[in-house]
Amino acid sequence: MSGRDDRRVSRWKPWLLLAPTLLALTIFLLIPLAKMLGYSLFDPGLTSKHFARIVQEPVWLQVLWITLRTSLLVTLVTLLLGYPVAWVLCKLPARLAGMAIVIIIIPHFTSVLVHTYAWMVLLGSDGFVNQVLRALGLIDTPLKLMYTPLGVLIGMTYILLPYMVLALYSVMRGIDPQLLRVAYSLGASRFRAFWRIFLSLSLPGVAAGSLLVFILSIGFFVTPALMGSPRDTMIAMVIENKLEVYFNWGFAPALLLLRTLLLFWVYVRVVGLERLFEAKG
Numbered sequence: 001m002s003g004r005d006d007r008r009v010s011r012w013k014p015w016l017l018l019a020p021t022l023l024a025l026t027i028f029l030l031i032p033l034a035k036m037l038g039y040s041l042f043d044p045g046l047t048s049k050h051f052a053r054i055v056q057e058p059v060w061l062q063v064l065w066i067t068l069r070t071s072l073l074v075t076l077v078t079l080l081l082g083y084p085v086a087w088v089l090c091k092l093p094a095r096l097a098g099m100a101i102v103i104i105i106i107p108h109f110t111s112v113l114v115h116t117y118a119w120m121v122l123l124g125s126d127g128f129v130n131q132v133l134r135a136l137g138l139i140d141t142p143l144k145l146m147y148t149p150l151g152v153l154i155g156m157t158y159i160l161l162p163y164m165v166l167a168l169y170s171v172m173r174g175i176d177p178q179l180l181r182v183a184y185s186l187g188a189s190r191f192r193a194f195w196r197i198f199l200s201l202s203l204p205g206v207a208a209g210s211l212l213v214f215i216l217s218i219g220f221f222v223t224p225a226l227m228g229s230p231r232d233t234m235i236a237m238v239i240e241n242k243l244e245v246y247f248n249w250g251f252a253p254a255l256l257l258l259r260t261l262l263l264f265w266v267y268v269r270v271v272g273l274e275r276l277f278e279a280k281g
Helices: 002-041 049-056 058-091 094-109 112-123 128-135 149-172 178-185 190-218 222-227 235-244 251-270 273-277
Strands: none
Touching: 002 251, 049 058, 049 251, 058 094, 058 149, 058 190, 058 235, 094 149, 112 128, 112 149, 112 222, 149 190, 149 222, 178 190, 190 251, 222 235, 235 251
């Protein structure tokens, strides 16, 4: 009987450890989401008008396209900038690499709002970037960098770049450098060895970093709201506007659910549904 009780306790121990987290997620995430879903489906009776409105009115599809386009561009730019940085970091000794990572991360301990205002100062008509370009004689009139898709792209890329670098570095650090040396000794060029070995082995980091940055970009609000124009409206800005300004508690949750389903679809396509539920014994 004692052995059976011990096995029963050991079977329930993981769930007991997870109970506080699951309770918090249920109270602060699942219940509010379920309530918002109810607002979108019942107005006051069961209805699909809020979801139909998203498809019937082209403006909301345009907002969705702008959100996807911006998120994809930010993901691509962070990957192009972050991959070389992560590659250099994994070549450094562990202590220097750790110091470099700390330097990359520390500035992002401050608020996203602070970073966004800093970029607004830098990219303004009389900002530092335009002043330098005019001093060098490269331009005569200030470039319009603020309230454009380019400004939004710069601001979001700066904020999300560390996520890409860390995701790539965590995978690259585990690649055995002996594999490249063996390829060199067998006659492979540096480019071929990098392409066939290092890049292939780092693809899980590319997928993880791209997925993380894309998901965060989909829900970005502060930077597009401050650095973009009304033509650069993203879905998070519409949700905030419908809730805070128009108190539309039916349509905004429908957009929120659409965004959630979109993120779930991207996760399934990139990672696979089986990875979401897999468990290791």
